[in-house]
Amino acid sequence: MNRRGIAFRLGALAMAVGMLTAAARAQEGLPLAPEVEKQLAAKANDVTEVTLGKNMLEFAAKFMKGSDADEAQAKKLIQGLKGIYVREYTFDKEGDYSMEQLQQLRAYFETAEWSPVVRERERKSGETTDVLMKVVNGETQGMFILSAEPKELTIVLILGPIRPEDLGELRGIGGLGSLGSLGGVQHTPKGKKGGTE
Amino acid sequence: MEEFERELRQALERRPAPPGLKRRLMAQRDANVARGGWRAWLGKAGYGRGWATATAALLLLAMAGGGVRWELDRRQEERNGEAAREQVLTALRITGHALNQVQTRLAEHDRQAREGER
Numbered sequence: 001m002n003r004r005g006i007a008f009r010l011g012a013l014a015m016a017v018g019m020l021t022a023a024a025r026a027q028e029g030l031p032l033a034p035e036v037e038k039q040l041a042a043k044a045n046d047v048t049e050v051t052l053g054k055n056m057l058e059f060a061a062k063f064m065k066g067s068d069a070d071e072a073q074a075k076k077l078i079q080g081l082k083g084i085y086v087r088e089y090t091f092d093k094e095g096d097y098s099m100e101q102l103q104q105l106r107a108y109f110e111t112a113e114w115s116p117v118v119r120e121r122e123r124k125s126g127e128t129t130d131v132l133m134k135v136v137n138g139e140t141q142g143m144f145i146l147s148a149e150p151k152e153l154t155i156v157l158i159l160g161p162i163r164p165e166d167l168g169e170l171r172g173i174g175g176l177g178s179l180g181s182l183g184g185v186q187h188t189p190k191g192k193k194g195g196t197e
Numbered sequence: 198m199e200e201f202e203r204e205l206r207q208a209l210e211r212r213p214a215p216p217g218l219k220r221r222l223m224a225q226r227d228a229n230v231a232r233g234g235w236r237a238w239l240g241k242a243g244y245g246r247g248w249a250t251a252t253a254a255l256l257l258l259a260m261a262g263g264g265v266r267w268e269l270d271r272r273q274e275e276r277n278g279e280a281a282r283e284q285v286l287t288a289l290r291i292t293g294h295a296l297n298q299v300q301t302r303l304a305e306h307d308r309q310a311r312e313g314e315r
Binding site: 088 | 282294306
């Protein structure tokens with residue numbers, strides 16, 4: 001076989017592997033990391049990344065202690081989920097990320113099936129908050145949170161059937177109880193200048 | 198002397214084996230092997246007691262190795278499971294933290310709105 005033939009076959013193999021990897025990630029129901037995430041991670045001082053697909057969540061559920069009330073609740077919560085995707089970036093100084101980058105992240109969820117629950121922009125402090133829910137046939141099938149502070153950016157994406165009241169019972173883990181009450185909040189933008197949109 | 202030679206010749210004279218002798222001998226050997234179990238079988242196959250001991254030792258070693266491997270795999274899976282569990286809890290903590298921030302901002306916004314109304 002000549003060199004061109006070998007190169008062609010290697011190229012085809014690499015493409016096949018790439019496609020299979022992409023297909024595997026798509027099957028997990030988690031988004032592919034957009035370019036903006038890489039840019040944010042490169043600028044951030046501290047990065048926390050958690051990506052858990054359905055299989056990993058099922059595996060983790062086996063090791064959650066049923067004796068602990070919070071863990072038992074967490075186990076119940078994650079059992080039906082398709083994936084949890086969390087990014088937390090802490091920056092040294094303000095302005096390390098741009099509004100355009102945030103907009104690129106939001107754009108990913110600007111589809112008919114994602115409904116904004118909370119959308120807040122504080123012009124003075126530069127803080128922004130977005131909470132979107134994916135509703136399919138009247139059931140919540142996902143939640144996206146984008147919380148931006150001048151030096152901190154948090155992205156949370158939970159895919160799968162999620163009930164706010166289940167999260168509300170998780171009092172012990174990082175104040176998850178707050179979601180229980182958030183479930184009913186429909187904070188619609190009022191068009192207030194300099195405040196909430 | 199001639200008598201002796203004649204007797205000797207008769208004794209050394211080549212005679213055909215009785216019919217079925219070979220079959221009977223083979224059947225007897227197979228019966229011995231069947232009675233003798235694996236040792237006789239090994240003997241028949243050309244392996245002596247040393248081979249049998251070595252094989253048994255290897256089998257025991259393989260079983261012990263398999264057991265150790267199983268235990269190591271189990272411990273590794275447990276470590277992976279604990280790591281996955283920690284990741285889930287970390288993800289939920291970050292989610293909770295983000296939601297708390299949302300709550301705080303909404304509460305602050307509502308407070309400001311109420312003050313503005315007054």
